Amino acid sequence: MKRDDTCPLEQVTCCQEVVEHHDPVDASAAPFQEGQVLDGRFVITEVLSRSGMGTVFKAEDKQYGNQLVAVKVPHLEYESDPNFFSRFQREERIGLELNHPFILKFIPVDDKSRPYIVTEYLKGCTLEHLLKAMRPLPEKDALKIASLICEALQHMHDHGVVHRDLKPQNVMICCDGTIRIMDFGIARDSASRRITRVGNSNSMGTPDYMAPEQVTGKRADQRTDLYNLGGLMYEMLTGVIPFQNDNPWAALNARVTGDPVAPRKLNPELSAQAEEIVLRVLQREPADRYESAAAMKAEIDTVDHVRVTGLADRLQEPTPWTPSLLQRPLVLAAALLAPLLIGILVLSFLLLRRHVGAP
Numbered sequence: 001m002k003r004d005d006t007c008p009l010e011q012v013t014c015c016q017e018v019v020e021h022h023d024p025v026d027a028s029a030a031p032f033q034e035g036q037v038l039d040g041r042f043v044i045t046e047v048l049s050r051s052g053m054g055t056v057f058k059a060e061d062k063q064y065g066n067q068l069v070a071v072k073v074p075h076l077e078y079e080s081d082p083n084f085f086s087r088f089q090r091e092e093r094i095g096l097e098l099n100h101p102f103i104l105k106f107i108p109v110d111d112k113s114r115p116y117i118v119t120e121y122l123k124g125c126t127l128e129h130l131l132k133a134m135r136p137l138p139e140k141d142a143l144k145i146a147s148l149i150c151e152a153l154q155h156m157h158d159h160g161v162v163h164r165d166l167k168p169q170n171v172m173i174c175c176d177g178t179i180r181i182m183d184f185g186i187a188r189d190s191a192s193r194r195i196t197r198v199g200n201s202n203s204m205g206t207p208d209y210m211a212p213e214q215v216t217g218k219r220a221d222q223r224t225d226l227y228n229l230g231g232l233m234y235e236m237l238t239g240v241i242p243f244q245n246d247n248p249w250a251a252l253n254a255r256v257t258g259d260p261v262a263p264r265k266l267n268p269e270l271s272a273q274a275e276e277i278v279l280r281v282l283q284r285e286p287a288d289r290y291e292s293a294a295a296m297k298a299e300i301d302t303v304d305h306v307r308v309t310g311l312a313d314r315l316q317e318p319t320p321w322t323p324s325l326l327q328r329p330l331v332l333a334a335a336l337l338a339p340l341l342i343g344i345l346v347l348s349f350l351l352l353r354r355h356v357g358a359p
Contacts, residue, residue, distance in 0.1 A: 007177035008102070008148055012141045014134055018173050021125040022048055030055050031073055037062075039113050042071055053078060058121060061107070068121035069107060079115055091184045092117045094161055102152035104172070104182045122182075124175045127232075128168035135239035136267055139274055142236035143300050145171075145179065149229055150297035152181045157222040157293060160190040164220050166228035167209045168235065188220065207248055208241045212256045212284045223286040226296055230281035230289075237274060238266040242282065243318070250321040256284070258318025273306035280311060 009015040027033070027047040036044045038059070043066070046058040054074040060066040078084040095106030095117070105120040127145070136142070149171065156163060163170075164186050172180040186205070205214045211227035214220055234242045242260035245251040260282060263275045277299055283289050290296040299306050 009144070009173065009177045009179060012144050014130065014137050014141045015145075015173050015177065018124050018130070018175050020123045020175060021129050025050050030057070031076070032057060038071065038116070039109075039111065041109075042069065042118070044071070053084075061118075070119045070121045072117040072119070074115055085115065087185065088115055088117070090189070091187065094184045094187050094189050095119065097159055097189070098156060098161065100152055100155040102148055102179050102181060103155065104180045122172050122174055122180055124173050126169050127171040127173055127236075130173055131168055131235065135235075137236045139237060139270060142233060143274065143303060145173075145236065146229060146233050147297050147300045148179050149181065149232075150293040150300065152179075153222070153225050153229065153293035154297070156181075156187075157225070162188045162220050162222060163225050163228070164188060164214070165205050165209075166225055166232060167206050168232060169206075171232070207252060210252070210255070211286075213286060215252050215256050221286065222292065223289045226281050226289050226293060227286075229293075229296075230278055233278050234260065234263060234282065237270055237278065238263050240266060247321070249323060253321040254318035257316075259284075259315040262312040262315060264312065271303065272308045272312075273303045275312055276306055276308050277303065279315070 025047045027050075030047050030050060032038065032044045032055075034044055034046065038044065041063050042057075042059040042061060044057050044059050048056045048058050048070065050056070052075075054072060057071045057073065059069050059071045061069045074084065074088060078088075092106060095104065096108055099105075104122070107118040107120065109116075109118050131137070137145075149166070153163070153166075161184075163181065163184065165183065166181070170181060170183040172182055174180065205211070205220075205228065209228045209231040211220070211224045213224060231242055234240075243251045243254040245254065259279070263278055264270050264272065277296070281289050281296060290299070
């Protein structure tokens, strides 16, 4: 596949004036502060982000001429969790295996005093931030971004890696006109276990972009990543996510039982060919999607020649969502409170009995 590694987004209008952006972060609780040195090599200069799982720092790598890097450090309470630690190690292993200009570069570190991951430092903003400023994106721009992501996905899939969480927050639009796919926290490779659970669920991924097989707990493969990309394309081209619903249960049910609203109904300026690509990759059955990221990229790059098969005219309305008993608020509240109420009644009975039987 021919590509321009140096500045692939040069002709993408919406990406020509990208500025660096980081959400405000409370650094007071971070494990390291500005000026501290991690393992005698990484000089902490700034806290970039902080989540419930860990903190990402901006740092200077003394071993390589103080080049800027990002250091991801998990919270101490998770370091002793075997499942989390295994997943953290897998993320680093997968990152180090991949070598592509459109994928975040991981930096090997041999001796560590504690678990952490080091990657290249990227100056720019996420696709999520870009979409907050402009939505929908011009069709030409959205297709170019999707084409570059396809190329990165094909490299991953060729190395047996399935990302499983492709979303705007995990796509970086860089100030130098390049792009990166990031965050391999729930990625799977050939050395991974068959199913990795998050909490009490087999579902992996972010609900707004999850494929039907992720919702139902089935095994994800490369076509799952293509579905995730389809959800991202849908948002870039229409300005909204597919299956938008304030009720997350209803949204998940919709993607398993039906099809999204035709993109051209939301954005009449969209070409029928671009709509065809999006609807094909958002098919519920993996076998009905593109067989590979390379095949999808080929159609995106020659969008004017895409054959329109009328998918938009054969969309199926999702079946209405009927909550199970445990998903109904009143029933759930009653189920949770019932043991407490029974305990209070039993205790009251015993106390009353003791009082009546007292001389």
